[in-house]
Amino acid sequence: MRNGRCGQLEQKQMTREMTGAKMVVEALKEQGVDTIFGYPGGAVLPIYDEIFLQNDIRHILVRHEQGAVHAAEGYARSTGKPGVVLVTSGPGATNAVTGLTDALLDSIPLVVLTGQVPTFMIGSDAFQEADTVGITRPCTKHNWLVKDTDKLAATLHEGFHVATSGRPGPVLIDIPKDVQFATGTYEPAKPAASRYQPIVKGDMAEITELVAAIETAKRPLFYTGGGVINSGPAACQLLRELVDATGIPITSTLMGLGAYPASGENWLGMLGMHGLYEANLAMHDCDLMINIGARFDDRITGRIDAFSPNSKKAHIDIDPSSINKVIRIDIPIVGDVGHVLEDLLKVWKSRGRKVNREAIAKWQQQVGEWRKVNCLAYTSSQKTIKPQHALERLEALTKDHDRYITTEVGQHQMWAAQYLGFEDPNRWMTSGGLGTMGYGFPASIGVQVAHPESLVINVAGEASWLMNMQEMGTAAQYRLPVKQFILNNERLGMVRQWQELLHGERYSHSWSESLPDFVKLAEAFGAKGILCSDPADLDDAKGDDHLRWTGDL
Template identity: 85%
Template sequence: MTRQMTGAKMVVQALKDQGVDTVFGYPGGAVLPIYDEIFQQNEIQHVLVRHEQGAVHAAEGYARSTGKVGVALVTSGPGATNAVTGLTDALMDSIPIVVLSGQVPTFMIGSDAFQEADTVGITRPCTKHNWLVKDTADLSSKIHQAFHVASAGRPGPVLVDIPKDVQFASAEYTPKPKAPVGYYQPQVKGDMETITALVEAIENAERPVFYTGGGVINSGPAASQLLRELVEATGIPITSTLMGLGAYPASGKNWLGMLGMHGLYEANMAMHGCDLMINIGARFDDRITGRIDAFSPKSKKAHIDIDPSSINKVIKTDYPIVGDVAHVLEDMLKVWKARGRKVNREALSKWWRQVDEWRAVECLTYKNSETVIKPQYALQRLEALTKGMDRYITTEVGQHQMWAAQFLGFEDPNRWMTSGGLGTMGYGFPASIGVQMAHPDALVVNVAGEASWLMNMQEMGTAVQFNLPVKQFILNNERLGMVRQWQQLLHGERYSQSWSEALPDFVKLAEAFGAKGIICKDPADLDDALMEMIEHDGPVIFDCLVEKHENCFPMIPSGEPHNKMLLGDAQATNAIAGKGAVLV
């Protein structure tokens, strides 16, 4: 039976067939036919954001907290160009989203029509793939393909650009295919010969370490479970990138913490001193590697990644394995068990003794205060008061982001949403909205800096309109904290444009939007204020006034290897006492 329908109706039907229940968007002339169809149905909820960048970040938050594809809907011209930052953010962090954009009618394309932009051309470098659909008969199949491409292989953003006349015209609807689309079938099974060689290397390694990334989380819950089984069975230390937090539990005995520029001392030292590094689902980005020629200089290197272009792109590897993390880990465990579950126990015990010496540095030590709230203390109290709750954390970008990664513990995947590769200020607030839409009964906290938060502050209107109880926990130091830190340490204390001198009253701002505002500046009042935020049943802006010139340590300066870290005064004292390698 043929199903004739308009292009606009096809869009909505295709979303339903793909299991979409939430769309984040902002209407405009070029997408009004689609919005008219959204109005006439109740299965898909549309969340009206206040800016298209917010729509895409909200879709990212939804996707990252659920493992499903997030969806955003924007109009032509400025609607599409406003989505570019979110698309690039999703591409860098491998987040599956589909953005549907309106376009001027096909007969007007190229005429500089009102709100016309070359959306496909503009977004080609910041999507996995994009389409300009000029024939309504192709529209539904292209949308189904978009969902497949977004979620298959290394996940990422895709865009479908839909001219207005294509939305009005009618054609036969193509249902969602029962089998995956044939033309895009990424390799998911790793090469067994290389996997076996890697297992043999694990058996003989004296100083091995697992280096894990967001690819473990993107692979799905099975990958995290298999990773935990492998770590527990072998007894090998494990660290993670910013994007991989939660794949292995923070409470796990083999956990070294995050590595990289602001990673933990023991994690970075282990990466520098290991003899076998097993990269699982990470991409050797520069925040992790530091100076390439001095990165983990004594190790054999394995790299497991579903994206063939990531292998040997930055770091040459001895055991390159292209495949889906879950499939490869499953095969690794089978081979390792079949070969007798062997590791070099004596050498591994010695390695752990070295790791424990590095742990003894206690690199997150800081000098607390009874008169001013230290940002580290604020996050320690947030962790203590919310531990065990059904909690999701998003962040903006800067010092607060790094402190959140250091001081908040994640026991499960998909609980930590942050902008890693692109470092997008303004990401966290709309992302928290997307997370809260997906998990209406959960506690969703956006850890923010006042400067980052102001970039998408207009989304308070969205939070209030949809009664989303998102908590905006702003660590307010009245500075562009990370910029100021770099200027202090690397630019002769010349603080060029890094002090904010015209900040709003965040409590009054919250109240102006119809939300709750809380301010706290005394450490003695912090717990009560945090509980007030947590227990409030609506959106909250918490203005937490913190030490203005606190620096985020450890820190690997640009151009230095992992074993040359800047530490704070208290940390450096510990490191020197423990004879750790440290640049003070």
């Protein structure tokens, strides 16, 4: 042991002065990051060297950079923490673009670190050089090119602050190789000093107006979205309290499933183009629509001029640009869902917990009539496995597990949203806004990394699944017991559905040919595959708790 005082001083100086590469690792640790997803390359090798020298942060090596970003999205959505990605310059960064756009549209907090060629080579068309900040400017919430090691730590901390504050989203920090090698001063995080401070408290006058509207509404309806889940578990709890205390029916977008439990008595199911009959009719006929953290996407509204023509509309959203963007709002509330609901409940309680009980009872009765139509009914078959049947069995056999579901994009995604029930937030990971085929498999890997003991299932179609099937290698390497539930109809089902309805049944390039043998494919990666083509075998196949299986219909 050295002389105490002198040793401390030296220690203090050692932690303040360090290389840019070390700063990256230090900043990630300070931000509480335990896992990053990445793929090395020339321009990030100094950072990979620092990762090699420590054990606090786990690095998951993916097989393609797109997979890294989707895995980080899965990690972020299932934990509520930002997902972190580390990739190299040029192709590493361009491969991350789809994932960044996906995270931007679904408001998922990500911090993506990219290597860049040395500052003195920028602009010279150097090997693996790309204008990463230029390319990713429209697909990130914000991005930075750091040209000075002294500013690196502060920029990294600002990146986490921006990604997770306000409406969450992906940020990208581009770090040239010479900045990684050079020595600079490490600055600890100071989020309060950032100029980026979005409004989280809603305006009390508007909240009071909404409470007054709730007190008198005859046919009120909650229309909730991903904003509730992004706001956190406390917001979901407040939403449940509000819905159950008022008896107002509630529907949700694809992104918001799980904020209110599917078993709750006021639950109407998902709304929109692929939503439930009762949910869509309730949207059309309601007299007070309370939008909480949703954004009137075109898959929800359909034709704007015919959208819920007779309702007063309230909208709670942290992003002012979401309000009045497509639908005119009568009661706009800019703020974080959790903060606004807390104030809303307080005001509603202080005014005597009033609702128009009689009218709401009638409204619930009407909703019950619509429910009786049973829009999800289908004719079952003894010969072929109907996707609805497959998902019903999946639901029955897994709903009591500690279960997380991811999906790819297409018909199977909509069937999963319709036939699976979500009791809690952060249990449902799907590409909503961008509709990225190839999202589900890497996302399921990110979820499983975050929740090693839980049951993680990716509901997939064969075509989507093939888009990122290289991640089988990642799953095998880290022994991640992710379950791939592939509904194989040998079609691009959603594309075909549209061709059938709108393009005169001309099925242009919407079939899957030369498909692999999925069972053998699984085995080739050291996993287990199960082919299931008889409805009677379905339960056996699902009961099988093996490392991984593919249900091939």
